[in-house]
Amino acid sequence: MRNLAVLTLWLLASLCSPLLASEEKSLRWEDRRVFSNGTPTQRLTILSSTDAGYLAPLISEFVAQQEDFEIEYLVAGTAHIYDMVRSAPEVFDIVISSAMDLQIKLVNDGFAAPLEDINAPDWSVWRERLFGFTAEPASIVINKAALAHLPHLETRQDLISLLRAHPDLFRGKIATYDIRRSGLGYLFASQDARTSETYWRLTEVMGSLGTRLYCCSGAMIKEIVDGDILVAYNVLGSYATAQSAKHPQLEVIVPSDFAITMMRTVFVSKASAEPKAAGQFTSYMLDHFASQQGEGELELPSLLAAGNAEDRNIVPLEPSLMINLDRLKRRAFTEEWESAIIQ
Amino acid sequence: MSQTRSHKTADQVVIAGSLRNTLMISLVGIALVLATLLYIVVRSYAAQIAQSTQDRILSASVTSILDAAAIRNGQVNVELPYASFSILSTQADDRLVYAVHQDGVFLTGYDTLAFRPQQPGDMQFYNSEFDSSEIRVAVATRRLVGTNQTALISVSIGQTRESLDGVLREISQNAALLGFGFFVLMTALSLWLTTRAIAPMTALAQSVQRRGPADLRLVQSPVPAEMAPLVGSLNVFMQRLEQSLNKSEEFIAEAAHRVRTPLAIVRTHAETTLQRVDRAENRQSMRTMIRAIDESSRAAGQLLDHAMITFRADHLEKQPLDLSELVQELVRSMIPVADMKDIALSVTTPDELVFDGDAILLRNAMRNLIDNAMKYAPMETEVEIHLTADPVAFAVLDRGPGFPSEEIETLAARFARGSNSSGMIGSGLGLTIAEDVAIAHGGRLDLRNRKEGGACATLQF
Numbered sequence: 181m182r183n184l185a186v187l188t189l190w191l192l193a194s195l196c197s198p199l200l201a202s203e204e205k206s207l208r209w210e211d212r213r214v215f216s217n218g219t220p221t222q223r224l225t226i227l228s229s230t231d232a233g234y235l236a237p238l239i240s241e242f243v244a245q246q247e248d249f250e251i252e253y254l255v256a257g258t259a260h261i262y263d264m265v266r267s268a269p270e271v272f273d274i275v276i277s278s279a280m281d282l283q284i285k286l287v288n289d290g291f292a293a294p295l296e297d298i299n300a301p302d303w304s305v306w307r308e309r310l311f312g313f314t315a316e317p318a319s320i321v322i323n324k325a326a327l328a329h330l331p332h333l334e335t336r337q338d339l340i341s342l343l344r345a346h347p348d349l350f351r352g353k354i355a356t357y358d359i360r361r362s363g364l365g366y367l368f369a370s371q372d373a374r375t376s377e378t379y380w381r382l383t384e385v386m387g388s389l390g391t392r393l394y395c396c397s398g399a400m401i402k403e404i405v406d407g408d409i410l411v412a413y414n415v416l417g418s419y420a421t422a423q424s425a426k427h428p429q430l431e432v433i434v435p436s437d438f439a440i441t442m443m444r445t446v447f448v449s450k451a452s453a454e455p456k457a458a459g460q461f462t463s464y465m466l467d468h469f470a471s472q473q474g475e476g477e478l479e480l481p482s483l484l485a486a487g488n489a490e491d492r493n494i495v496p497l498e499p500s501l502m503i504n505l506d507r508l509k510r511r512a513f514t515e516e517w518e519s520a521i522i523q
Numbered sequence: 524m525s526q527t528r529s530h531k532t533a534d535q536v537v538i539a540g541s542l543r544n545t546l547m548i549s550l551v552g553i554a555l556v557l558a559t560l561l562y563i564v565v566r567s568y569a570a571q572i573a574q575s576t577q578d579r580i581l582s583a584s585v586t587s588i589l590d591a592a593a594i595r596n597g598q599v600n601v602e603l604p605y606a607s608f609s610i611l612s613t614q615a616d617d618r619l620v621y622a623v624h625q626d627g628v629f630l631t632g633y634d635t636l637a638f639r640p641q642q643p644g645d646m647q648f649y650n651s652e653f654d655s656s657e658i659r660v661a662v663a664t665r666r667l668v669g670t671n672q673t674a675l676i677s678v679s680i681g682q683t684r685e686s687l688d689g690v691l692r693e694i695s696q697n698a699a700l701l702g703f704g705f706f707v708l709m710t711a712l713s714l715w716l717t718t719r720a721i722a723p724m725t726a727l728a729q730s731v732q733r734r735g736p737a738d739l740r741l742v743q744s745p746v747p748a749e750m751a752p753l754v755g756s757l758n759v760f761m762q763r764l765e766q767s768l769n770k771s772e773e774f775i776a777e778a779a780h781r782v783r784t785p786l787a788i789v790r791t792h793a794e795t796t797l798q799r800v801d802r803a804e805n806r807q808s809m810r811t812m813i814r815a816i817d818e819s820s821r822a823a824g825q826l827l828d829h830a831m832i833t834f835r836a837d838h839l840e841k842q843p844l845d846l847s848e849l850v851q852e853l854v855r856s857m858i859p860v861a862d863m864k865d866i867a868l869s870v871t872t873p874d875e876l877v878f879d880g881d882a883i884l885l886r887n888a889m890r891n892l893i894d895n896a897m898k899y900a901p902m903e904t905e906v907e908i909h910l911t912a913d914p915v916a917f918a919v920l921d922r923g924p925g926f927p928s929e930e931i932e933t934l935a936a937r938f939a940r941g942s943n944s945s946g947m948i949g950s951g952l953g954l955t956i957a958e959d960v961a962i963a964h965g966g967r968l969d970l971r972n973r974k975e976g977g978a979c980a981t982l983q984f
Contacts, residue, residue: 288618288619288620289618289654290618290654290655290656306616307616307618308616374605498608498609498612499608499611499612499616499617499618499619500605500608500609500611500612502608502619503603503604503605503607503608506603506631506632507631507632508600508601508602508603508623508630508631509602509603509631512600512602
């Protein structure tokens with residue numbers, strides 16, 4: 181019954197999506213927080229796809245040091261971020277997103293201002309404007325408690341075999357990104373497909389078992405915690421790891437055959453009214469992540485903590501990512517994906 | 524005085540430009556032009572290569588997209604291959620724009636990139652602008668044929684030129700460095716070349732300058748072909764000069780010789796006649812005649828001496844001899860003449876003084892100096908003759924009137940006689956001979972007046 185209700189709601193949402201989308205763009209944020217200390221005279225607006233909790237300590241620390249600043253932190257989905265920056269670039273001073281391809285395109289199209297004197301490895305910077313600051317692998321997250329009697333998962337092939345061996349157990353209890361709604365999901369899927377044919381076989385298998393599609397990692401993790409979902413594929417491992425302390429039934433598996441690792445990226449808007457302050461904050465944030473020790477509950481994995489780019493198979497910060505955003509390319513990929521996942 | 528002036532003008536050559544400077548300035552100028560040319564050529568050539576490299580990559584990208592385009596199930600399908608963008612990654616993270624048009628209608632990409640109608644097949648490149656950055660665009664068109672439709676697909680890809688500009692900046696710097704290095708090298712080479720080219724001329728000038736006034740030997744050392752006419756002319760000129768000098772010396776010697784013998788005969792006759800005449804005024808005029816004859820014969824003798832000395836000095840054959848002995852002997856031979864004039868000769872010499880020289884010349888020069896001193900010395904005075912060893916010098920001092928101070932520089936010139944010499948027998952060749960001998964032996968003749976009165980003539984070797 182509950183599943184049916186969710187499905188109906190989802191159908192309704194997708195029916196009136198144009199209306200909903202435009203409303204969301206201007207009015208609704210997934211989250212909005214304002215950080216200030218003392219009597220601020222300058223206001224920085226950060227538009228981000230990262231849940232506020234992960235960056236809140238950092239921002240509080242910053243406004244404590246710089247009493248002149250007040251920081252407004254807005255959270256939105258990656259696709260919305262892209263649209264909002266394109267339509268009103270002057271509203272936002274700093275843009276943070278996990279969708280590398282969308283960020284690259286915004287920078288390529290001239291929405292970012294260059295920052296000088298930033299000390300970062302070459303592969304984590306594009307055009308002195310876009311800076312990667314975390315390295316987060318796409319992971320398989322399972323409900324350890326429910327799958328305890330089954331062999332342990334390590335690779336995509338293991339997952340395919342497991343799903344094929346126990347179709348009844350997994351039917352309707354598999355989750356992955358809806359690449360039509362999530363920029364990050366699309367990025368993971370396209371990089372997956374580019375790396376290995378296994379992706380399409382896995383997608384076929386998942387499609388045949390009635391896989392459920394989600395907009396965000398957070399929602400998938402919540403469903404696993406609740407026990408409605410047993411396996412989620414291509415979830416942001418960092419979010420799941422952060423939750424696993426509170427919910428021990430969660431297990432995060434980084435596939436050992438290959439892992440797609442994305443960088444969360446940040447840039448300063450070229451239309452920013454406070455470019456200097458924005459640059460200061462960005463520099464502060466990058467320094468923080470460069471020196472991060474990985475302590476605390478809600479922390480994102482540091483870019484530099486785990487070796488160099490080649491070892492970690494990080495998606496390169498290059499204009500070739502823009503190819504995924506091509507209308508025809510996207511349509512073709514989405515069609516292929518749909519025919520595999522929706523059966 | 525007039526002789527002195529003409530000497531000065533002979534030294535002062537009218538100078539019009541300098542071969543060395545002309546050569547140097549031309550070579551450095553050429554080096555400058557070449558270096559600039561080198562810079563421009565290298566830079567523009569490198570710019571072309573860099574541009575064509577970017578063009579090739581852009582065209583490869585365009586081609587890869589065109590190749591992937593196809594009509595499937597009656598629908599145009601243009602799926603951009605991943606490689607078409609990944610090959611466009613550059614060091615400077617250049618931005619890129621692209622557009623795909625089907626039959627002139629925008630299909631995908633950036634609609635700000637204008638459509639350019641074009642024949643299928645050929646690749647075109649042009650410069651344009653994207654978001655106020657300069658971009659290089661490659662565009663090509665391909666005809667797709669389906670079962671019952673055809674479509675013209677145009678693909679344009681543009682890329683900013685930041686990486687290219689970086690490369691060009693680097694190349695410009697290197698080209699400038701290359702040009703400058705070339706210039707410095709060429710300048711150094713020019714300097715060396717000029718010095719080398721001028722060297723034979725400098726050497727010739729120096730060797731001619733070093734020569735003594737009487738050295739008229741031909742230039743024997745090898746010279747470059749270009750200088751052969753000049754050196755040849757110089758040699759011929761010097762030969763002629765020497766010949767004419769020799770001729771005049773010979774002529775003088777010949778003339779003196781011819782005059783001397785008749786003079787001796789005339790003198791003998793005059794003396795015989797003097798014995799025979801009794802009248803006082805006749806005797807007086809005979810004496811005057813004999814004096815005049817003596818003067819002429821002495822002059823002729825000195826002319827002969829001078830000619831002999833010039834010849835010997837030109838072909839000087841030095842032999843070790845004892846100067847002390849030579850001087851003692853000479854003074855001894857002159858004592859009778861001195862006694863006749865009531866003049867005492869005092870001589871001081873070292874025990875032995877070995878010296879390389881021509882004994883005949885030296886004796887002649889010394890005798891001339893002693894003769895001169897005796898001529899001008901008053902009666903009952905002493906003429907001092909000193910020979911010293913270190914430095915080798917021969918000095919004759921008298922207590923006569925001394926040299927006229929304003930003429931002291933020119934007295935040694937040929938036939939010059941002191942303004943106070945009237946009434947004295949002399950040709951004016953004595954000091955000339957002494958000086959020539961001194962110079963032939965690498966020394967000089969020093970004339971000065973003594974503080975306590977009298978003259979001092981010194982041969983310094």
